[in-house]
Amino acid sequence: MSIPRVHMEQALAEGAECALTPAQAHHLGVVLRRAPGAALRAFNATDGEFEAELTALRKERGAVRIGPRRREPVVEPELRALIAGLKRDAMGWAVEKATELGATRIIPVLTRRCVAEGGKTERLATIARGAAEQCERLSVPVVDPARPLHAVLDAWDGAPLLVAAERRESRPLLEFLPGLSAPCAFLVGPEGGFERAELDDLARRPFVSLASLGPRILRAETALVAGLSAMSLSLDHPPDASGTRAPHVQPRPG
Incomplete structure (x- = not known):
């Protein structure tokens, strides 16, 4: 047991x-x-x-x-997950997976095509706590109240923000990983995708990079897992002096 x-x-x-x-x-x-x-x-x-x-x-x-x-306590790289409002079950699942993948802050955002209001903060925080207990991490990510995307961007501190842009010219996500360092963040849009005006606004922000996850159109929660997985692995395995990412093995507690 x-x-x-x-x-x-x-x-x-x-x-x-x-x-x-x-x-x-x-x-x-x-x-x-x-x-x-x-x-x-x-x-x-x-x-x-x-x-x-x-x-x-x-x-x-x-x-x-x-x-x-x-x-002993450990220092975790700061990785933020920005998630456009999804339906209740999908949002809970996304928060759970973001926690398992090492997100240190989860920020629900409201966009023009959101089908939901981002979920209740208390419920999402409870989901994040339960996921942290199950996956053996020491920290529990902070879950922010949902806010409009433009308000979050206007108050942003300049940390690199990679955006899953499924219908916009963009570079593959993997091209951004070699120079990636914390703090950084990943944003996925709503089920209907971003509107053109929202993508234009994102592209104008100096801290934003539009990234492609491949040729297929992914569900929002799938895109979140794909992006956070790649970014988390990159942050947990920083390159050595030769530019090679050294293998890292996290000892499992006995």
């Missing part, structure tokens, strides 16, 4: 007692059917991952005792 992982907002240190959120207590007790004395893993990006024990559980309240540290 696998040992559940729980993300804790509190500071973690051996011997500390930490309270579970109502959602965590419900999940452990009702869904996973754990009882006091069960082994857990407690983690956050600041302190790392620790052995833990479930010490109390009643309805939607619970507590854990923190044991020895298993993994």
Whole structure:
């Protein structure tokens, strides 16, 4: 039986007692059917991952005792995922996959052809937390409230932004990867694609590069996975002095 992982907002240190959120207590007790004395893993990006024990559980309240540290905190490259508003299930799936692929911030954006309003921030943040617990990363991406695309672009800090431009002359995404460094971001449009005026506005921004994912037209969530996968691998395997990307093996915790 696998040992559940729980993300804790509190500071973690051996011997500390930490309270579970109502959602965590419900999940452990009702869904996973754990009882006091069960082994857990407690983690956050600041302190790392620790052995833990479930010490109390009643309805939607619970507590854990923190044991020895298993993994030190690590610095993650800043990779932002900008996702045009999708329907509820597709948006949840996209947030889950963006979390698994290492996105550190998820920014729902509203475009002219959006079929949905970007989803409730609290729900999407819960999905991101659950995905982080499952995929063994130490951090949980920040999920921003949905905002109009032009407002996000107007407030942008200049980090390179690659845009999946399916119907516009653009360079293959792979051509941008050798010089890619964090912070950086990837944007996918809505199910109906960007309007021409939106692509024109994007192309004028000095920090934007229009990128092609190949000859086929992909669903928005498929394009997100394709782009983030390539960018995440590139950031996790930076080139050495010769320009060759060194192999990297992430040890799996025992």
